[in-house]
Amino acid sequence: MTVDFSPSASPLAERLLPAALEIIARYPEGRSRSALLPLLHLVQTEEGHVSPNGVAFCAEVLGINKAQVGAVATFYTMYKRRPTGEYLVSVCTNTLCNVLGGQEVYDELVEHLGVGHDETTADGRITLEHAECLAACDYAPVVTVNYDFAIDEATPSSARELVDQLRDGQRPTLSRGARICSLKEMQVQLAGFSDPRAGAVADGQAGAPTLRGVNLAQQHGIAVPNFNPDAPITKTKPAREEKTKPVSAAEVAGVASNKPAADGKPAGDSVGNEVKK
């Protein structure tokens, strides 16, 4: 593949082109633009964020325009728009974590580090953010570092201790998850490349808080009738023909006249549920 890179994309192309082509080759012919998500992570392995040069590189290697790349890069929170620190510390302040003290943990770090959401300490070590549910509600409140679980059932003091260690140049053992790495190293994995460091990928058994529900059910003899945990998972998605629901004459008439639907939205309007950053 030969691409004439522009001056803004060239420096990244010199370093990243072989890896970018490897990513693109994972997708069927004619579907290369689907490689955009891992390519943006690839850009972050070098830059730590997605700069205008990174946008230009992705656009040119995929043959799409910069607006298309920008639309994706600005939609997802894992693509950073400003330079980030070596460690991204995310504190969950969503409902369950919040009820159990997540906001206090976040507030403590704001005060201790002197930075707010999406800001980086002057030494370049820590970028702080408050996050939506980090998918570990059973261990609430939780703190992650570079997307690995760092503190379960966090408290203001355990969070302060962790960031102090990170700023000291230490790499403490996280409560769960893999060995701690820098945010740029994590982007290598997110771009779909294996990380050769020992312990770079976590494995392990579910902990007691995760299994609490199942244990309680067993203790009280609660079971789902006819449930066989060894049964193979079958495809439950209906076939394309089954999915096609007959449309009534009234529905057709409603759409044609743009008559408001029962939920108050204009007929045919499916917009409104997007999650924005």
Ligand code: FES
């Ligand atoms: S609400 Fe914090 S991990 Fe789910």
